[in-house]
Amino acid sequence: MNKKILLLASIFVLAVVAIGSVSAFDLGSLTGGDEGTTVTIGGEEFTIPAGYEENTDLAEDDNVTEYSTFTSTLNEKVFEKGDDFIIIMVSEYDGTDVDDDLINFLHGESKKINDIEGFQQNDDTTFSFSYGKDNKVITVSATQEEVLNQIIA
Template sequence: MNNKIFAVFILLIFAASISAVSAFDLGDLFGAGENETVTIGGFDFNIPAGYDEESSKYSDDVLKQLEKYGLNVTGKTYMKDSTGVGIFVANFSDYELSDDEVLDIMGGNATTIKNVDGLLNFDESYAFSHVKDNCLIVITSTDKDVIGDFIIA
């Protein structure tokens, strides 16, 4: 496998873990609202009530670096109290990689969350990775129990 592709996916993992850990929140001062559906990289995700989108300059910079490699990556970070969640979608269709090759790069233990098969690993934060339609979808969190709340199956 091309070392450049491997490096790009390693950067994606790093960006996802840093985003989920480094974001901060002052709390939801006005009470919880309703769940929201957002589209990231062409896929819909549930954002539970009380989670606010956070901007992380560091993760924005890493995403820009990944674009230089030609990898189309989009992502957003959400916070609720001290729980951070990052959602990242990387389109790998131009790299002629199979779904299994992409998941092998990500690593982790085979896990099913809300009827979605993928891999779960831990390195400063939890990361659930799965592939769909030539895209790698990674949801990271400081709390693995909330990852399923963001998945629309």
């Protein structure tokens, strides 16, 4: 009888240890890990890929600029991962319509990313994609072109 109690106690201890090990194990590693973080910038949602950290020193919140015929409100966030970065700017316009001509004037050649039509401009170190949505110009810039596809949805 004492052997049965000892055996049951041992099984109980092993079960507790096993449950503790499983709960401490990162189950996300079985599914590919962290999928990123969702952020809201200027009322628009974006998913920032895993590993990027926000640099709050470079953020712009509701920065209003008045022009002769319209007003723009800029919201901007910067995310960094080593030497790589992501910059997302959302400019809302009051007093003028955001259209393809305005966006094209600001940035590049016509392109479609994830069913969103806009304009892309590249240089030696940065890929930028701009598009219009709800009288806003949204520009996503990154050091890695494939990151644009992850953010723009």
